[in-house]
Amino acid sequence: MIVRLLLANCRCDPYHTEVNSAASITPAQGKLGILIPGLGAVSTTFIAGVEAIRQGIAKPIGSLTQMGTIRLGKRTDKRSPLLKEFLPLAQLDQLVFGGWDIYNDDCFQAASHAEVLEKDLLEKVKPLLSSIKPMAAVFDKNYVKRLDGPNVKKAATKMDLAEKLREDIRGFKADNKCDRLVMIWCGSTEAYRAPGAVHASLEAFEAGLKANHPDIAPSMIYAYAALQEGVPYANGAPNLTTDTGALLSLSRQNNAPICGKDFKTGQTLMKTILAPGLKARMLGLSGWFSTNILGTRDGEVLDDPESFKTKEESKLSVLEHILQPELYPDLYKNFYHKVRINYYPPRGDNKEGWDNIDIFGWLGYPMQIKVDFLCRDSILAAPIVLDLVLLMDLAKRTPELRGLGIQEWLSFYFKSPITPPGLYPEHDLFIQSMKLKNTMRHIMGEEMITHLGLEYYD
Numbered sequence: 001m002i003v004r005l006l007l008a009n010c011r012c013d014p015y016h017t018e019v020n021s022a023a024s025i026t027p028a029q030g031k032l033g034i035l036i037p038g039l040g041a042v043s044t045t046f047i048a049g050v051e052a053i054r055q056g057i058a059k060p061i062g063s064l065t066q067m068g069t070i071r072l073g074k075r076t077d078k079r080s081p082l083l084k085e086f087l088p089l090a091q092l093d094q095l096v097f098g099g100w101d102i103y104n105d106d107c108f109q110a111a112s113h114a115e116v117l118e119k120d121l122l123e124k125v126k127p128l129l130s131s132i133k134p135m136a137a138v139f140d141k142n143y144v145k146r147l148d149g150p151n152v153k154k155a156a157t158k159m160d161l162a163e164k165l166r167e168d169i170r171g172f173k174a175d176n177k178c179d180r181l182v183m184i185w186c187g188s189t190e191a192y193r194a195p196g197a198v199h200a201s202l203e204a205f206e207a208g209l210k211a212n213h214p215d216i217a218p219s220m221i222y223a224y225a226a227l228q229e230g231v232p233y234a235n236g237a238p239n240l241t242t243d244t245g246a247l248l249s250l251s252r253q254n255n256a257p258i259c260g261k262d263f264k265t266g267q268t269l270m271k272t273i274l275a276p277g278l279k280a281r282m283l284g285l286s287g288w289f290s291t292n293i294l295g296t297r298d299g300e301v302l303d304d305p306e307s308f309k310t311k312e313e314s315k316l317s318v319l320e321h322i323l324q325p326e327l328y329p330d331l332y333k334n335f336y337h338k339v340r341i342n343y344y345p346p347r348g349d350n351k352e353g354w355d356n357i358d359i360f361g362w363l364g365y366p367m368q369i370k371v372d373f374l375c376r377d378s379i380l381a382a383p384i385v386l387d388l389v390l391l392m393d394l395a396k397r398t399p400e401l402r403g404l405g406i407q408e409w410l411s412f413y414f415k416s417p418i419t420p421p422g423l424y425p426e427h428d429l430f431i432q433s434m435k436l437k438n439t440m441r442h443i444m445g446e447e448m449i450t451h452l453g454l455e456y457y458d
């Protein structure tokens with residue numbers, strides 16, 4: 001006991017790693033500009049929601065940064081501040097919004113078209129929404145076959161398009177007197193591309209921009225422009241964008257954080273809640289069949305096999321990583337995993353996701369679980385957008401984090417976390433949650449929590 005007491009008071013205790021860098025985080029002064037490629041259902045639901053919360057007519061349900069608390073110290077210390085009071089985050093009234101879209105609709109028109117929020121609510125936030133008009137987009141129909149719009153930039157090369165985006169970014173910052181910016185992709189899912197030589201290094205990528213290389217997608221041009229301007233970039237879609245050698249090195253070079261891809265919302269959220277539980281109790285899995293119907297523009301885009309392939313890759317990888325069949329061959333070797341998305345217009349944003357899960361227990365006896373999640377896609381995604389922009393801005397202001405490039409602690413929010421080459425991603429929501437909160441404690445100079453708890457029994 002004496003040894004343990006000594007350890008508890010000593011900085012060398014492995015369970016009490018401490019740093020004290022809270023003071024080195026730049027305060028969140030001035031305006032934070034949120035730049036969004038893709039002003040569709042998710043982004044307008046996010047912006048309308050922030051404005052409704054600012055007006056005091058709605059609550060930020062689903063947002064960890066706004067509603068969550070964090071335990072500090074021992075359970076007996078009873079210190080559990082709200083995250084937004086613990087961390088030096090930008091306040092909601094410091095946020096300003098802008099973005100790009102291939103359609104000319106302002107955000108009020110786009111939100112009305114998306115039919116996620118009720119007309120009454122939209123009317124109350126109309127002044128802000130109708131003031132946000134999309135800048136001309138960088139678009140390539142080869143990457144999103146189902147869409148075509150008039151509000152598109154023209155230039156001789158992809159490098160010229162990147163330069164135009166950089167001008168937009170600087171212009172937005174100056175016009176809105178922003179102190180800092182964050183970019184978050186809420187545009188459509190692009191056609192599948194595997195990483196190739198043109199994505200491998202910054203030199204190859206820049207040469208490819210100048211030569212109009214066909215494997216450089218619009219989302220990569222936005223990301224390149226943001227990172228060149230030192231602006232953090234988050235990716236709400238499963239597109240191959242920043243998970244390439246080229247953009248990872250640009251991110252590190254310019255202290256502009258990047259994170260995972262594809263918001264973890266409906267069915268995959270459920271999967272990453274259920275699968276860790278089955279594995280924790282050593283229950284086997286023989287098959288997991290997931291199907292969805294949704295009727296938004298996103299659903300229409302995903303009806304194209306090339307865009308669906310990008311989404312499918314993102315959705316499928318989750319179970320392999322959580323269940324680790326190589327460690328548990330008796331339980332998870334050869335489980336069958338199928339994911340389907342069907343475009344069904346009558347449902348709009350009110351997606352329905354069905355899961356049939358075939359599991360087995362003691363002595364191999366089979367059982368079934370059925371999940372029928374009647375969710376609302378953009379309602380689940382909007383608070384993730386809010387958390388990500390606030391936390392990416394925090395990462396940019398935190399010396400210990402901003403030079404890392406990938407912010408793996410934000411994997412909690414993504415279907416496809418990004419990791420450095422050779423490091424497998426954590427998909428288990430509970431591991432991700434612990435990593436997220438321990439990173440917050442760490443940068444604020446608080447002790448990390450291991451849940452060992454032996455000290456309560458001394």
Ligand SMILES: NC(=O)c1ccc[n+]([C@@H]2O[C@H](COP(=O)([O-])OP(=O)(O)OC[C@H]3O[C@@H](n4cnc5c(N)ncnc54)[C@H](O)[C@@H]3O)[C@@H](O)[C@H]2O)c1
Pocket residue numbers: 037038039040041042043100101102103114137138139140144147149185186187188189190218219236237238262263264265266296297298376377378380381
């Ligand atoms: N809602 C969710 O639960 C969820 C979850 C994970 C990922 N996502 C992804 O988030 C993205 C947005 O979803 P949504 O429901 O808002 O879709 P949406 O179709 O309503 O909006 C996407 C917008 O992006 C625009 N766009 C397409 N390419 C563009 C480009 N190159 N530049 C600028 N604008 C462009 C489209 O015109 C459209 O207005 C999709 O990729 C979707 O797969 C959504």
